[in-house]
Amino acid sequence: MRQLFFLIICISNNIFSQIDIKIPILKPDIILEYDIAFQYNTPGTSKKVAKEILYNEDIIKHRIDSLNNLTPLNLVYNQVVAQHIKFYLVQRKDQVSKLLSLAEYYFPIFEKYLDQNELPLELKYLPIIESSLNANARSYAGAVGLWQFMYPTAKEYGLRINSYLDERKDVYKSTQAACSYLSKAYKVFNDWDLALSSYNAGRRNITKAIRRSGGVFNYWELRPFLPKETRNYIPSFIAALYVMNFASEHGIYKSNENIFASYEIDTVYVKRPIKISHLAEILQVDTLLLERLNPTYRIKLIPSIKAENFPVVLPYDKIGLFITNEETIYQKLESMELAEKLDYPEFTDIEKIRYKVKSGDYLGKIAKKNQCTVKDIMLWNDLKSHNIKVGQRLNIYKTVK
Numbered sequence: 001m002r003q004l005f006f007l008i009i010c011i012s013n014n015i016f017s018q019i020d021i022k023i024p025i026l027k028p029d030i031i032l033e034y035d036i037a038f039q040y041n042t043p044g045t046s047k048k049v050a051k052e053i054l055y056n057e058d059i060i061k062h063r064i065d066s067l068n069n070l071t072p073l074n075l076v077y078n079q080v081v082a083q084h085i086k087f088y089l090v091q092r093k094d095q096v097s098k099l100l101s102l103a104e105y106y107f108p109i110f111e112k113y114l115d116q117n118e119l120p121l122e123l124k125y126l127p128i129i130e131s132s133l134n135a136n137a138r139s140y141a142g143a144v145g146l147w148q149f150m151y152p153t154a155k156e157y158g159l160r161i162n163s164y165l166d167e168r169k170d171v172y173k174s175t176q177a178a179c180s181y182l183s184k185a186y187k188v189f190n191d192w193d194l195a196l197s198s199y200n201a202g203r204r205n206i207t208k209a210i211r212r213s214g215g216v217f218n219y220w221e222l223r224p225f226l227p228k229e230t231r232n233y234i235p236s237f238i239a240a241l242y243v244m245n246f247a248s249e250h251g252i253y254k255s256n257e258n259i260f261a262s263y264e265i266d267t268v269y270v271k272r273p274i275k276i277s278h279l280a281e282i283l284q285v286d287t288l289l290l291e292r293l294n295p296t297y298r299i300k301l302i303p304s305i306k307a308e309n310f311p312v313v314l315p316y317d318k319i320g321l322f323i324t325n326e327e328t329i330y331q332k333l334e335s336m337e338l339a340e341k342l343d344y345p346e347f348t349d350i351e352k353i354r355y356k357v358k359s360g361d362y363l364g365k366i367a368k369k370n371q372c373t374v375k376d377i378m379l380w381n382d383l384k385s386h387n388i389k390v391g392q393r394l395n396i397y398k399t400v401k
Contacts, residue, residue, distance in 0.1 A: 055250075060085065063246055064238070071122045073192045074219075075238050084232070084239035089250050095132065096243055100254035102133040103244065104261050106146070109171055117179040120192070126178070126199070128240040129233070135169045135295040142379060144168040147178040152380050152395055155352055157181060164303040169295040193219035193234055201230040202382070265293060266319045269309040271330070274302045276312075278336045282329055283318045290314075357392040370396045 061077040068075035110124035130148040131137035145168035157177035159167040167173045185195035198206045209225040216222045280287040293313040363374045380395045
């Protein structure tokens with residue numbers, strides 16, 4: 001009997017090994033047959049959440065493999081990536097729905113700049129893990145905007161930060177700056193996993209990790225030597241890319257976000273300072289929407305100086321109205337400002353200086369001399385302690401008028 005059972009199994013295996021089985025593209029209601037209940041360990045915590053979701057290991061691996069065939073990026077599926085995918089599908093389901101809607105506005109802009117810089121278009125998913133597509137996002141470390149630039153890096157890549165502007169929040173200029181950074185990082189490491197990791201940890205920290213590992217250049221082998229946050233960076237990126245491409249297969253659909261698609265907006269340049277709420281009132285546009293379309297302006301005010309006119313993004317159907325009635329609009333704005341007795345702040349900018357540490361210097365003394373704080377100097381120069389050396393060069397950022 002035992003021999004007969006063994007013979008049946010062998011014959012069955014031989015038959016099925018000759019059949020070309022293809023994984024079908026399953027609809028959500030069909031995938032329900034493959035559902036698994038799992039104990040989900042939330043990344044970064046020990047809390048376990050029991051959830052039943054639309055999830056099948058083989059199907060998801062097949063989908064990621066198909067995406068990997070279309071990009072120079074290295075998209076893999078393993079248990080670390082699986083944990084992050086489950087995190088999005090369970091803990092962040094509502095957020096994914098919102099991201100799908102925001103992507104209609106932001107992704108065409110990202111793709112335009114990535115294409116111009118000859119970079120993989122899949123890099124458009126990076127701001128999802130950086131900022132959740134929130135132009136006003138600010139991290140605990142002080143990184144700002146869709147692409148989460150720290151102050152020194154923003155200045156290095158030409159983004160202005162002053163009393164009126166923070167171009168880290170400008171979708172166009174910050175995307176170009178991110179493209180420049182990523183292009184340079186890829187030239188340094190010749191590997192997209194490491195280039196992306198450097199976007200999180202900095203090129204210097206990736207180089208240090210490679211040295212500590214004895215010269216390992218494979219991200220997954222290098223992972224134990226990376227900063228804790230960076231160990232989860234690539235898995236989170238792959239998970240975000242997967243979920244944004246296959247959300248509907250998991251029963252997740254876009255929300256009704258109140259923001260215009262990229263083809264429904266345009267830009268005009270203004271010749272005088274304009275309070276965004278005043279312009280919204282005159283053009284009969286929702287103030288919150290206009291502020292969201294123009295996050296660059298720090299105090300909700302579009303500045304104007306002699307040497308430069310500044311852009312304002314408007315819904316497309318308001319562009320003609322503004323151009324045709326521009327002078328009349330300026331007169332109405334002046335009346336509104338007089339009624340409110342507005343006094344606009346003085347336009348200031350910020351310049352970078354390189355301070356050379358002298359004998360007898362310490363951070364407190366340097367900070368006082370340059371009208372900043374010790375914390376500022378440590379942040380600007382990525383210092384881990386108060387120790388400095390004579391002759392060392394420090395980046396200092398000063399306000400100028």
